[in-house]
Amino acid sequence: MDGVTLRRDGHVTEIVLDRPEALNALSTAMARRLAEVCAEVAADAGVRSVVLSAAGEKAFCVGADLKERNAMTDEELMAQRPVFRAAFGGVLNLPQPVVAAVHGYALGGGCEFALSADLIVADETAVFGLPEVSVGLVPGSGGTQLALRRLGAGKAADLVLTGRRLGVEEALDFGLADRKVPAGAARDEALAIAGVIAQNSPVAVRAAKRALRQGDGVGLQAGLDLEENAWRTAAFSPDRREGIAAFNEKRKPDWPS
Known part of the structure; x- marks a missing residue:
């Protein structure tokens, strides 16, 4: 529904970015639904760990839907802003540990979703980046601050100010990914980690x-x-x-x- 699917297996819940036809680009409707789902998961005492994954083979998430934004007025863009902040804040503020399962492109908001997680599992196809400066924007969903805290000042500046992309090996070196797995295995590994976490108090x-x-x-x-x-x-x-x-x-x- 609206590009977000919720799956539950015991004490592990999986939040799936589910708009593969658009490379899981975040539309206003999808952001609104994601905020609702995160609020539901946060309030559920039976959920002990969360996996954030994505449908399709090409991308985890390529960030905001720029086709939708292309037709927006400044007023409409500002009206979208609190919806997006609620979506990203919903992931960031989940009280349960969150494991991101990243494959393919994790760009802009997609990279920020990964940065919002507690652990990032990336497969061999993963490509990370915060390219906002290349389209006249600043990472605005936690990217500057989360990269700073996870990577340190120099690496965060390298990522944010150049807008360049990092393959999985460089992402590991940067500290932008915590575990590397073979292509197609990120979700299974993330679910396994979440399962271990869910066994604890x-x-x-x-x-x-x-x-x-x-x-x-x-x-x-x-x-x-x-x-x-x-x-x-x-x-x-x-x-x-x-x-x-x-x-x-x-x-x-x-x-x-």
């Missing part, structure tokens, strides 16, 4: 993600305070008691949360 995983996200860029002591808060959240939850009991009884935990 939901309380602890969400608290750890908050500490990682909120601690990025803060001073050491502030980061340690965030870690302390995350530790307390997990340590005084029923999950901690179940986890320790299961360890001592040599069984898999049955998480109460």
